[in-house]
Amino acid sequence: MQIAAAAAMSACLVRPRNANAMETAKDEPAGKPAATPAPVEAPDTTPLPYVNQLGLQLYTVRDQMTDNPATTLEAIAEAGYWQVELMNIDEDAVRLAGIARDVGLAVHSAFLDFNIITAPERDGVDSLARTLDIAQRIGLRHVVFGYIAKDQRDTADKCRAIAESANAAANKTRAAGMRMCYHNHSFEFQPFAIDKAIEKAAAEAAAKDPAKDAAKDAKPLTAYDIFMERFDPQQMEFELDVFWAKIAGHDPLAMMRRLAGRISQIHLKDMLAGTPIITDESDVPKDAFQELGDGVIDIPAVMKLAKEIGVDQCHVEQDQSPAPLESIVQSIQFLATK
Numbered sequence: 001m002q003i004a005a006a007a008a009m010s011a012c013l014v015r016p017r018n019a020n021a022m023e024t025a026k027d028e029p030a031g032k033p034a035a036t037p038a039p040v041e042a043p044d045t046t047p048l049p050y051v052n053q054l055g056l057q058l059y060t061v062r063d064q065m066t067d068n069p070a071t072t073l074e075a076i077a078e079a080g081y082w083q084v085e086l087m088n089i090d091e092d093a094v095r096l097a098g099i100a101r102d103v104g105l106a107v108h109s110a111f112l113d114f115n116i117i118t119a120p121e122r123d124g125v126d127s128l129a130r131t132l133d134i135a136q137r138i139g140l141r142h143v144v145f146g147y148i149a150k151d152q153r154d155t156a157d158k159c160r161a162i163a164e165s166a167n168a169a170a171n172k173t174r175a176a177g178m179r180m181c182y183h184n185h186s187f188e189f190q191p192f193a194i195d196k197a198i199e200k201a202a203a204e205a206a207a208k209d210p211a212k213d214a215a216k217d218a219k220p221l222t223a224y225d226i227f228m229e230r231f232d233p234q235q236m237e238f239e240l241d242v243f244w245a246k247i248a249g250h251d252p253l254a255m256m257r258r259l260a261g262r263i264s265q266i267h268l269k270d271m272l273a274g275t276p277i278i279t280d281e282s283d284v285p286k287d288a289f290q291e292l293g294d295g296v297i298d299i300p301a302v303m304k305l306a307k308e309i310g311v312d313q314c315h316v317e318q319d320q321s322p323a324p325l326e327s328i329v330q331s332i333q334f335l336a337t338k
Helices: 002-010 058-067 069-079 091-102 128-138 156-175 196-208 223-230 242-247 252-258 299-308 324-336
Strands: 055-057 083-086 106-111 142-145 179-183 236-241 263-268 313-316
Touching (some): 055 058, 058 069, 069 091, 069 324, 083 091, 083 313, 091 106, 091 128, 106 128, 106 313, 128 142, 128 156, 142 156, 142 263, 156 179, 156 236, 242 263, 252 299, 263 299, 299 324
Parallel strands (some): 055 083, 055 313, 106 142, 142 179, 263 313
16 A cells, blocks of 8 residues: 555655765885875765755645545655645635644645636636635645646737736735745746737837847747746746756756746756656656656755745655655655755
């Protein structure tokens, strides 16, 4: 049983000592003093930042949460996680947050229904006001806007409108005592075809300066370009998912430096070596998602830089795994030994 296996594995969460030994000096000829051994630098035993308050995004164990939420949350706590990030903000999330806290897990972050921002008039979409009321009841610090449907993101103009809607929602979230952040996938990094606004600006620039190369200035935008430019830095923040940035062809550390001061949370997720650039999330193979330490992303460097730039929280997430409970134990064990 996965849960029993995870509990057994979690008992192994022990920080090993670095056992590098100092070489002994070779025998010296008689009458000469023995050579003084070179000093050995003490190993750095400082734990990684965030390890003692590490979160887990519950999407990682979504099937287990459906089958037995209480036992699953107990296994997460036994594995050494300090908090969980909820998949939804609704009445059931209130219940799950209560169970999580009963087993010693904090709950500070959760995803809202993205349609509240992208399609608020659609039938069946809850209101932002009611969602924020539930978020307050749960006791959240962070409300996450975490997805955009394909038909809602296919033009630059649609993404500009979404940015304005997100700013308005973030303003209300701040007024309610919480912070809103945007969680990326890889589709945000796929360039749009040259849109009319860019063509018009390039043509106007060329008209003022005939020597100017209008085609060169008409560079394609991405949704993430739009969000970085148009999200209000005083209201709307980012939850950077390093896997999705990497699989889109971007260096997560460079992205973090570029957004320093605007990232409030990070999703820690590793990627299989040799995975090609993919900007359609539905095309990503399941084995591209790896336990921390088994892929190509320098997760310890991400966590150290996160601390430097003022990130509030880090959450482990693994979208696909044949054994999610074992995977989350392996990931936290990796972090505990770094």
